[in-house]
Amino acid sequence: MIKYEDFRRGFEIVYKLFLPPVCYSCRAPVVEHGGFCSPCWQKIKFITPPYCDRLGIPFPYDPGCDFISPRALANPPFFERARGAFIYEDFGRSCIHQLKYGRQLHLVKPISTWMMAAGKDVLLDCDILIPIPLSWRRLWARRFNQATKLAENISKMRDIPISYHALQRIRHTRTQVGLAANQRAKNVSGAFSINLDYLDDIAGKNCLLVDDVFTSGATANACTKTLLKAGAKKVDILVAAIVCQQGPEVLIENPS
Ligand SMILES: [Zn+2]
Structure with a gap:
């Protein structure tokens, strides 16, 4: 056969x-x-060093090591490090839109390959990949979760397991597009939970959240809080594209 x-x-x-x-x-x-x-x-505007060690946002010049962005300093994220392959604008945005709304799934391979290059450090000590889940309503409408598709190719190429069921989206949230950072945090607050049947996937593990776009970090933070509460050792995030809408970053020396 x-x-x-x-x-x-x-x-x-x-x-x-x-x-x-x-x-x-x-x-x-x-x-x-x-x-x-x-x-x-x-x-494609690829993100290369120098960038903020916590948020992965590119810096306009190389300040040397141990520098983080004012955004990370003002609102330290719950996750350790975010890494993205390219800036979410113009052609990069169009690639994501083609994948997500145009269902151009052939883009999964090149985009996830760029993600692996951008996320070398976060992939190094990662135990499990966790695609950020969609609500069942959005999944039903789109027929697929773009984060899962990207995570599946990374899993295949790097031989890292995926947890499909441990992290759940327990309520539908309105789209984050057009919301301010504080509204985004409120919108996703309490939207995620852990399926206790799959607790072993995350307890004591270095978890790597996978998503297509990183904007304010509200969704990543909400997921991280849920994972840490359930016993995850550490959480990083790897995305295809990072939104850099605040112009060049002013650099502040990492006080830690
Ligand atoms: Zn072309």
Whole structure:
């Protein structure tokens, strides 16, 4: 009997043989399967050091080590470190929208590959990946959770297990788009809980939350609080894109 995996591999070989490689975004011809064309690649604003060690927000210049952003200093997050692959604007935003609302699931592979590069340090000591769950209403409407799709590819490439059920969204929340930071925190407060049947997934573990976009950190903080309360050792977050809407960061030396 032909196994599904063999069938999939066979299909992939035939597909690559007969269909020319095209850019993941604009479908322009490219040299190899699985990439972006040069003009699209150049439009992505990748986040590279220097950045805030706590929030992953890029700094305008390199202040040396031990610097955190004023945002992290004013409102220290519950999670240890956030890391993102690119800035959520222009082309980066369009990539996320194509994945999330346009259901362009072929973008999962390149985006999660960039996430692995950006999250080298947080992946190093991670025991388990936890995609931030959607409410059943949103999951039903979208048919898939983009965070789960990204986490699944990272899990496959890095051989790190995923917890699908330990963290639950117990109530539907209105979209965070257009809300101020304090409204966002209020909106997601009490929205998450732990499924006690899966407590072993997180108790005593270094957890890595996975999501598509990091905006104010309200959702990541709400999830982190829930995980820490249930006995997680440490929580980091890895996202595809970080919203940097507050302009260049002013640098403050880390007092800790
Ligand atoms: Zn392109």
